[in-house]
Amino acid sequence: MTHDRPLSPNIQIYRPQLTSVLSVTHRLTGVALSFGSLLIVAWLIAGAAGPTAYHELLGFMRSWIGLFLLFVWTFSIFFHLCNGLRHLFWDAGLGFDLRTIYASGWSVIAASGILTVSLWMVGLLLTAGKS
């Protein structure tokens, strides 16, 4: 059923807050991760297809576009993981006062950033170890 009633919150005049931004980002990263899970399947299929297909896929991952997608993917994983845990605590009825919500929100941003950079450091060390 469609009504002409105004929608709330009215996005155009709504000032973004940490809480709403993280909520939207949780959904966006969820959608991004859906594409990422297709990469996992592509990787598994390439493995079953044999060495040629497998190394072709690895070659794509090492291209600039591949590295960019992997970076977005890994950040999305860590953000969705950390913020998902935050949601699970809320579902358990914990951490619901405003101070804690903001503290956990900033912690999620920091943790997902640190985890993403750490993982790429490991990747760089592995790359350096190979050459």
Place this chain on the structure above:
Amino acid sequence: MKPVKQTPLASARGLGSARTGSRHWWLQRVSALALAPLTIWFVVSFTVLIHNNYQAYSQWIASPLNAVLTITLVIILFFHMSLGLQVIIEDYLHTNRIKLLSVVAVQFACFVFAIAGIVSILQMIT
């Protein structure tokens, strides 16, 4: 929707009960909880593997533990993904027919992708 001679209560009832909503909510949380450790394990393994060659992958997946955990990950991941995408579709698509078709299409796709992943793993270990 065309105007119908129905009271608001009757039309609300016609939209169905909310009884299955809590089950969807619960399964989304349970699958999230299962995915947390699996994801950390997979991300680390994947990072090491893509810095290696095919030989390394075929040895890794041949280990029963890795095969079992990867299959588990694929199943729960695509399950969690279909639940999550369903909520997003239901929130943002307002035409009932398109909404229903999109949800079903996403569920079919998730099912097929999960099976494709599992079959590919089985092919490596048989």
